[in-house]
Amino acid sequence: xxxxxxxxxxxxxxxxxxxxxxxxxxxxxxxxxxxxxxxxxxxxxxxxxxxxxxxxxxxxxxxxxxxxxxxxxxxxxxxxxxxxxxxxxxxxxxxxxxxxxxxxxxxxxxxxxxxxxxxxxxxxxxxxxxxxxxxxxxxxxxxxxxxxxxxxxxxxxxxxxxxxxxxxxxxxxxxxxxxx
Numbered sequence: 001x002x003x004x005x006x007x008x009x010x011x012x013x014x015x016x017x018x019x020x021x022x023x024x025x026x027x028x029x030x031x032x033x034x035x036x037x038x039x040x041x042x043x044x045x046x047x048x049x050x051x052x053x054x055x056x057x058x059x060x061x062x063x064x065x066x067x068x069x070x071x072x073x074x075x076x077x078x079x080x081x082x083x084x085x086x087x088x089x090x091x092x093x094x095x096x097x098x099x100x101x102x103x104x105x106x107x108x109x110x111x112x113x114x115x116x117x118x119x120x121x122x123x124x125x126x127x128x129x130x131x132x133x134x135x136x137x138x139x140x141x142x143x144x145x146x147x148x149x150x151x152x153x154x155x156x157x158x159x160x161x162x163x164x165x166x167x168x169x170x171x172x173x174x175x176x177x178x179x180x
Contacts, residue, residue: 003030025069028056032074039079050075054087055149057163064157072162084130087163090151091118096174097150105151105172113147113159116140117168130164 003026011023031052038048050057057072058064076083091114092107108114117125127141134142141159149155151172159166 003027003033022068028069028071029074031056031071032078035071035075036078054089054163057085057087058157059085059163060158060161063161064155084164085162086126087159087166089114089117089147089166089168090172091115091168091170093172094174095151095172096177100177102174103152108148109146111145113140113145113166114168116145117166118170123170125168125170126165127168128165129160132160 007023007026007030010021010026014022035048035050052071055061055068056070057075058070059072059076061068061070061073072085076085090105092105094102094104096102108118117127129141132138132141144156144158147155147157147159
């Protein structure tokens with residue numbers, strides 16, 4: 001809660017700050033501290049699965065067009081030998097924002113990461129990056145290319161520098177929310 005209050009205060013004071021003192025950086029630093037406490041104090045002898053948005057888990061977000069520091073960068077520094085991070089991407093369909101607003105996801109543009117993955121054939125596909133060496137046919141995972149946050153916001157990154165693997169779902173649909 002302390003980090004959350006700091007985040008809100010920072011966002012109110014500097015709503016457009018995407019640097020290391022901005023609200024998002026404060027949030028991600030808090031997330032990293034929570035993961036660290038879980039791994040070192042609460043479950044020191046266990047494996048832990050953390051599920052978070054792609055933005056938060058990226059290893060080298062500062063090298064993307066987004067530039068904000070993330071939980072993934074800190075967690076990778078602390079736990080790299082024991083860490084395996086999977087990005088979850090979508091190619092087309094519709095999804096929902098946190099406020100339940102439904103939005104459309106158009107098919108990915110030619111040459112983007114989602115386009116490369118979607119054109120392999122399966123409707124759901126997992127690709128391991130961690131254990132790959134660059135060779136003919138997989139160069140795309142070692143070079144800058146476009147992808148999309150939330151399926152709509154363009155972002156340039158090198159896939160293998162950000163994740164150990166990626167799961168692509170070709171066509172997605174929003175949840176059927178319960179009505180109260």
